[in-house]
Amino acid sequence: MAKSYLYYLVGAFGDPIAENPTRVMFEAAFRKLKLQWMYLNINVRGGDLRDAVKGLRAMNFSGINLTIPHKVQVLKYLDSVSKDAALMGAVNTVRRDGVKLIGENTDGKGFITALTGDAGVDPKDRHVVLLGAGGAARAISVELALAGSKEIIVVNRTEKRGRELTALLNKKTPASAAYEKWDNTFRVPDGTDILVNATSIGLFPDVEARPDIDYESLVKYMTVCDVIPNPPRTPFLNEAEKRGAQTIDGLGMLVYQAAIAFKMWTGEEAPVEEMKRAINAEFGL
Ligand code: NDP
Numbered sequence: 001m002a003k004s005y006l007y008y009l010v011g012a013f014g015d016p017i018a019e020n021p022t023r024v025m026f027e028a029a030f031r032k033l034k035l036q037w038m039y040l041n042i043n044v045r046g047g048d049l050r051d052a053v054k055g056l057r058a059m060n061f062s063g064i065n066l067t068i069p070h071k072v073q074v075l076k077y078l079d080s081v082s083k084d085a086a087l088m089g090a091v092n093t094v095r096r097d098g099v100k101l102i103g104e105n106t107d108g109k110g111f112i113t114a115l116t117g118d119a120g121v122d123p124k125d126r127h128v129v130l131l132g133a134g135g136a137a138r139a140i141s142v143e144l145a146l147a148g149s150k151e152i153i154v155v156n157r158t159e160k161r162g163r164e165l166t167a168l169l170n171k172k173t174p175a176s177a178a179y180e181k182w183d184n185t186f187r188v189p190d191g192t193d194i195l196v197n198a199t200s201i202g203l204f205p206d207v208e209a210r211p212d213i214d215y216e217s218l219v220k221y222m223t224v225c226d227v228i229p230n231p232p233r234t235p236f237l238n239e240a241e242k243r244g245a246q247t248i249d250g251l252g253m254l255v256y257q258a259a260i261a262f263k264m265w266t267g268e269e270a271p272v273e274e275m276k277r278a279i280n281a282e283f284g285l
Pocket of ligand 1: 157203
């Protein structure tokens with residue numbers, strides 16, 4: 001049979017996009033499974049997103065990831081959106097179903113995979129405290145609520161954002177949510193099962209920073225999670241570990257959200273260990 005020089009195309013739209021390392025995981029996975037696929041980082045400015053999505057259709061892309069500033073804007077250019085992505089109001093992965101472009105959000109699902117698969121924690125009936133109310137917090141809290149978490153306390157510096165997220169959770173999911181303003185050192189309430197840092201505090205290069213909480217309020221029965229993928233061991237997680245809590249870092253979430261998109265696009269199980277190795281090497285770990 002004649003050799004085909006045609007590649008299946010996927011990638012990411014963002015601005016900025018140059019330093020996004022996700023392609024390293026996908027390219028490692030394509031190599032491992034010998035798939036003739038290619039992942040491209042594509043710099044698309046805000047005002048060009050509509051044309052860029054038209055371009056996806058015209059060039060027969062198999063899917064695309066969306067990152068800043070496109071996750072919300074892209075919804076209006078798609079043919080349909082999954083239930084959870086519609087609830088979050090944000091799409092990080094577009095997949096193709098025939099000629100249709102379907103919006104999905106794999107960020108929260110990646111978090112749930114790390115929580116249940118790696119740490120063996122079932123979110124059902126749990127009491128959750130979530131630091132932050134941005135994109136990552138929305139994705140994580142919606143998936144936790146859909147997975148049966150009972151109570152979610154959203155702690156956020158900006159009141160408007162915090163209240164919008166609690167209103168969404170109360171209205172559209174079975175969980176009961178409450179907002180706490182974060183203007184002082186926050187004491188994690190007794191009875192909290194899962195604590196999540198979903199802020200950008202601690203992200204490289206600001207690696208000494210940690211959320212302003214009373215670390216004495218952390219106890220060993222809690223599961224403490226961070227979304228920060230780089231560095232994976234943050235001062236926040238170190239403090240939790242010192243007090244005996246089980247900890248989950250943001251690198252697992254990063255790998256699993258990509259692995260879920262990989263399966264949606266290619267139909268193949270993602271070679272997760274290979275993807276972990278590739279991203280660890282990229283971060284010098
Ligand atoms: P957003 O900008 O949407 O949200 C940032 C959140 O952090 C807001 O709630 C913001 O509060 C809060 N915040 C930032 N700085 C401070 C501070 N100094 N004090 C208190 N609150 C603060 O970002 P995203 O939600 O998209 O991303 C957040 C983090 O999640 C990033 O570091 C990103 O790398 C990580 N992430 C990790 C993923 C993974 O797979 N591991 C996937 C997606 C994201 P306010 O509303 O008051 O501004």
